[in-house]
Amino acid sequence: MKLATLPGAGREGRLVLVSRDLTRAVSAGTIASTLQAALDDWARVEPQLLALSQSLEARTAGDVFPFDQAHALAPLPRAFQWLDASAFLSHGRLMAKAMRLSSNPQTSDAPLMYQGGSDDFLGPCTDAPFPSEADGIDFEGEFAVIVDETPMGASTERARQAVRLVVQLNDWSLRVVAPREMQSGFGFIHAKPATAFAPVAVTPDELGSSWTDGRVGLDLHIAWNDKPFGRPNGGVMSYSFFELIAHAARTRRLRAGTIIGSGTVSNDNPQDVGSACIAEKRGLEIIAAGEPTTPFMTFGDRVRMEALDERGDAPFGAIDQRVVKG
Amino acid sequence: MKLATLPGAGREGRLVLVSRDLTRAVSAGTIASTLQAALDDWARVEPQLLALSQSLEARTAGDVFPFDQAHALAPLPRAFQWLDASAFLSHGRLMAKAMRLSSNPQTSDAPLMYQGGSDDFLGPCTDAPFPSEADGIDFEGEFAVIVDETPMGASTERARQAVRLVVQLNDWSLRVVAPREMQSGFGFIHAKPATAFAPVAVTPDELGSSWTDGRVGLDLHIAWNDKPFGRPNGGVMSYSFFELIAHAARTRRLRAGTIIGSGTVSNDNPQDVGSACIAEKRGLEIIAAGEPTTPFMTFGDRVRMEALDERGDAPFGAIDQRVVKG
Numbered sequence: 001m002k003l004a005t006l007p008g009a010g011r012e013g014r015l016v017l018v019s020r021d022l023t024r025a026v027s028a029g030t031i032a033s034t035l036q037a038a039l040d041d042w043a044r045v046e047p048q049l050l051a052l053s054q055s056l057e058a059r060t061a062g063d064v065f066p067f068d069q070a071h072a073l074a075p076l077p078r079a080f081q082w083l084d085a086s087a088f089l090s091h092g093r094l095m096a097k098a099m100r101l102s103s104n105p106q107t108s109d110a111p112l113m114y115q116g117g118s119d120d121f122l123g124p125c126t127d128a129p130f131p132s133e134a135d136g137i138d139f140e141g142e143f144a145v146i147v148d149e150t151p152m153g154a155s156t157e158r159a160r161q162a163v164r165l166v167v168q169l170n171d172w173s174l175r176v177v178a179p180r181e182m183q184s185g186f187g188f189i190h191a192k193p194a195t196a197f198a199p200v201a202v203t204p205d206e207l208g209s210s211w212t213d214g215r216v217g218l219d220l221h222i223a224w225n226d227k228p229f230g231r232p233n234g235g236v237m238s239y240s241f242f243e244l245i246a247h248a249a250r251t252r253r254l255r256a257g258t259i260i261g262s263g264t265v266s267n268d269n270p271q272d273v274g275s276a277c278i279a280e281k282r283g284l285e286i287i288a289a290g291e292p293t294t295p296f297m298t299f300g301d302r303v304r305m306e307a308l309d310e311r312g313d314a315p316f317g318a319i320d321q322r323v324v325k326g
Numbered sequence: 327m328k329l330a331t332l333p334g335a336g337r338e339g340r341l342v343l344v345s346r347d348l349t350r351a352v353s354a355g356t357i358a359s360t361l362q363a364a365l366d367d368w369a370r371v372e373p374q375l376l377a378l379s380q381s382l383e384a385r386t387a388g389d390v391f392p393f394d395q396a397h398a399l400a401p402l403p404r405a406f407q408w409l410d411a412s413a414f415l416s417h418g419r420l421m422a423k424a425m426r427l428s429s430n431p432q433t434s435d436a437p438l439m440y441q442g443g444s445d446d447f448l449g450p451c452t453d454a455p456f457p458s459e460a461d462g463i464d465f466e467g468e469f470a471v472i473v474d475e476t477p478m479g480a481s482t483e484r485a486r487q488a489v490r491l492v493v494q495l496n497d498w499s500l501r502v503v504a505p506r507e508m509q510s511g512f513g514f515i516h517a518k519p520a521t522a523f524a525p526v527a528v529t530p531d532e533l534g535s536s537w538t539d540g541r542v543g544l545d546l547h548i549a550w551n552d553k554p555f556g557r558p559n560g561g562v563m564s565y566s567f568f569e570l571i572a573h574a575a576r577t578r579r580l581r582a583g584t585i586i587g588s589g590t591v592s593n594d595n596p597q598d599v600g601s602a603c604i605a606e607k608r609g610l611e612i613i614a615a616g617e618p619t620t621p622f623m624t625f626g627d628r629v630r631m632e633a634l635d636e637r638g639d640a641p642f643g644a645i646d647q648r649v650v651k652g
Binding site: 010011040078079080081083086112113114115116117118119120129130131135152153174177181182183184185186187188189190191193194247248250251252253254255257258326 | 336337366404405406407409412438439440441442443444445446455456457461478479500503507508509510511512513514515516517519520573574576577578579580581583584652
């Protein structure tokens with residue numbers, strides 16, 4: 001099933017179910033008023049949501065209305081936890097080489113993961129405001145899962161049962177600011193402003209065979225100012241989402257609605273498929289010619305991100321944002 | 327006014343107003359069902375909460391019941407953002423000296439701040455579960471503020487207007503895990519399990535002259551297994567909470583309900599007043615004798631934390647937790 005959040009009375013918006021082709025929606029308000037409310041009570045509400053979703057698909061549901069992706073909020077307009085990993089090791093290897101780091105912080109021992117801000121997620125077509133172009137404004141195309149209650153010390157196998165929804169996101173990053181924050185050891189605050197989400201959260205079954213072994217095997221198509229920038233595939237993620245969940249839960253339980261991200265989708269042939277962030281393209285340029293030639297974004301720039309399946313459909317809908325002066 | 331959260335129907339519990347002496351409470355449910363709901367709509371609900379609080383103090387309110395600190399949840403049982411600083415520079419200087427760090431990551435240029443997990447806050451008397459004693463279980467006594475909407479780029483002066491509530495907390499830390507996570511540059515995930523909060527959140531005016539220049543000038547009394555461990559004063563915080571809020575908002579707005587913490591309360595005479603965390607005591611021992619003699623906590627240990635005013639009253643109530651095997 002596919003879920004989205006439309007503007008509603010409160011900051012959490014109101015939960016709707018969306019048809020498989022993303023053209024129609026129906027309110028889920030009688031079952032759960034918001035997506036967080038549904039996640040807090042998933043075992044009880046899931047069968048009801050599923051029944052309504054099936055009647056929407058069968059065109060027997062009442063009060064169906066056209067679904068407009070551009071007006072959706074993030075599926076969770078704010079969340080209680082947002083943990084983002086760096087789970088494509090090809091990205092880390094490339095960046096460490098480009099930056100001539102003596103050691104690559106991204107190793108195969110354990111995933112890198114940071115705690116992101118989750119009080120203010122942007123909708124798919126909301127302008128992204130930043131204070132200064134000098135901060136090195138960059139997009140990062142990613143996938144993530146939204147999980148149910150997960151006990152402390154959960155195994156990878158236990159973590160598998162915790163995945164409720166899959167989402168697609170743009171982890172906005174300020175590259176000039178990031179190294180200073182990494183050096184402090186305390187992680188990112190200024191370097192990671194509000195994250196944006198594609199309009200539709202899907203249950204893993206909606207992805208069919210593209211959901212394999214805890215990975216999203218779809219090409220993530222990125223266009224920067226309408227020019228294709230990359231289409232790396234999410235299926236080669238070095239750690240599965242199950243492993244990322246288990247990693248996150250090592251010393252504490254995770255509560256329902258926790259979002260766990262993949263980090264920039266990256267393949268080991270970016271010269272062929274492009275990248276999901278500008279930093280990686282600049283890294284390639286540094287390795288090839290000693291210095292980067294692609295600038296970061298400027299105010300007015302747009303980025304579009306959509307994961308496409310083999311039929312050319314976008315199961316999550318599209319992110320299409322403009323960068324503006326905050 | 328003083329607010330607390332008692333167990334209720336949902337994960338957010340139910341909001342109550344508490345009498346100044348912490349003995350009595352009255353439901354605030356007709357005004358705002360939860361503390362987050364109140365914070366989302368503060369301008370509208372504040373006068374109503376204030377009127378009810380005054381009638382509670384004047385003993386004219388109906389349906390008043392005894393308030394039992396030990397049964398309270400954290401004022402926000404889960405929050406959308408938890409940013410914790412390290413705003414007592416004496417702590418950083420001591421730790422850098424003890425660890426013989428070539429450079430102290432905590433400088434006076436800008437506050438150190440990390441994004442903490444906020445999906446699962448512990449109540450004041452809830453057992454604190456950890457997977458292993460070998461991880462170096464430590465407490466950290468802190469103060470924090472809960473803020474209202476704060477625009478990106480807010481000045482310190484603008485940030486002053488954003489403070490809604492002051493709270494007291496125990497930022498549980500796993501010291502053996504922390505250095506590895508700091509080295510990664512991505513900040514703390516495993517090293518910072520669920521944080522616990524004292525039962526009562528107070529408006530700054532409740533602190534009287536102890537709230538000065540965005541600092542909590544109270545002694546934070548810490549007892550480990552009933553033995554006094556420290557009583558550092560929060561008034562010497564090197565950055566005010568206003569500065570911390572402005573720092574957090576440099577590249578993004580902060581939404582209502584964001585919690586911003588002080589970091590371990592620390593004074594520059596810990597040999598006299600003790601410390602608010604074991605790591606600092608061990609740091610002193612390393613400086614004095616080359617190695618630490620105080621161990622970290624073991625399962626079954628207790629820690630009690632309460633900030634006391636000059637009359638010996640505890641405006642936030644007390645944290646009193648036991649460490650258990652998770």
